[in-house]
Amino acid sequence: MLGRFFQPLSRAAMSSAPSKPLAVRERLSEVRYEIRGELARRARELEAQGRKLIKLNIGNPGAFGFRAPEHLQRAIADDMGRTDPYTHQQGLPAAREAVAAWYAARNTPDAHPDRVFIGNGVSELIDLSLRALLNPGDEVLVPSPDYPLWSAATILNDGRPVYYQCSASNGFLPDPSEMETLVSSRTRAIVLINPNNPTGATYPRELLRRIVAIAAKHRLLLLVDEIYDQVLYDGATFEPLAPLAGEVPCITFSGLSKVHRACGWRVGWALLSGSAELITPLQHAMDLLGALRLCANVPGQYAVEAALNGPDTISALCAADGRLYETRRAVIEACAASEHLALCAPAGALYAFPAVVGDAARGFDDYQFALELMEDEGVLVVPGSSFNVPYRNHFRVTLLPDAVSMREVFARIDRALARRAEANTKVVSLKPRSRPAAA
Ligand SMILES: Cc1ncc(COP(=O)(O)O)c(C=O)c1O
Known part of the structure; x- marks a missing residue:
């Protein structure tokens, strides 16, 4: 009886269908x-x-040939039996507490587990945060060169990347005055990648302060990708942005892929900082989007605490x-x-x-x-x-x-x-x- 309804479409019927390929976005x-x-x-x-x-x-x-540090591998193996259920949409509480504590110890104001999102790599969180932020036609200031996911995620969330130049003649650093000339009534955010992919530039404190001032003046969100924060050579220093941003809304992104050499585990985090009044609607929007995808891959989340509280293996x-x-x-x-x-x-x-x-x-x-x-x-x-x-x-x-x-x-x-x-x-x-x- 059911067979009557589940007959596959005959070749004859198919050939009468239009032969145009499926349109994509x-x-x-x-x-x-x-x-x-x-x-x-x-x-x-x-x-x-x-x-x-x-x-x-x-x-x-x-x-x-690099391996994730052994204490991270052990952390996952030890907890494998607990990884079957979904976690909270923002991530495992212990992992979020470890992230919040790590950034609080580095002077990020109000670093609290409620403001932490664990995702399937920083990649997922870049997309999720821009999806939570942008309306069609909104603009995002993106570095040129950029890690191209930032441009892609802006475009695919109906925004428009507007590029500020980081030229080799300036050590691949941006010029904040030029950056400010690009701000329009549609600008919503400034993306920074520090240390930078692809150039390897690290941004000095004074430069970051000037960029924070632009964000404050024009009421922009700072989106800072710090996934290489501990990959530094020859005495280079890294300045985290969130402590300088203070009350200015900021999302800091990092994860296990690079510093901890565990790309395949797909674990990243995003920490919101800045005035609660300004950032809470975005936090709720990200929470909703996080809930729609249920949760991030669970086993890798068990390595976050070990990564942030364990020995330094990158220096x-x-x-x-x-x-x-x-x-x-x-x-x-x-x-x-x-x-x-x-x-x-x-x-x-x-x-x-x-x-x-x-x-x-x-x-x-x-x-x-x-x-x-x-x-x-x-x-x-x-x-x-x-x-x-x-x-x-x-x-x-x-x-x-x-x-x-x-x-x-x-x-x-x-x-x-x-x-x-x-x-x-x-x-x-x-x-x-x-x-x-x-x-
Ligand atoms: C600057 C930057 N951000 C984000 C990512 C993606 O990281 P994840 O593996 O956490 O998704 C990469 C990967 O190369 C990167 O270079």
């Missing part, structure tokens, strides 16, 4: 995420054909002789030795963002170069234009491979750039010289 055409885009797809094809590639496109510590990797330090040194030295590259040395985070300069830079297209580099030299990098910049002569590498592999990578990059430079000089010398005008 239009604004997706404005969104880029080249870190895992076309080049990464081509890399998989090459690997399927047996090519061995060195892939530097994703800041994924586990893929480069040694970033200090002299540490694995990340040595790889960063290899990149700095390779760029300094190359006539085709210029680098503003990263002070923090897990990336370098070199510029191609000189003869190789003439007519340079970063995407085309990344494709050629992969096909010819077996190295996958991310073109700079993937990070929403108006120029096309940069690329990003992650600092996660060991120093020996990184030296090999830069030897190959230099080889590819030398070929380009030579081709460019040939083109110039082949161009017919303009004849002197007849006497």
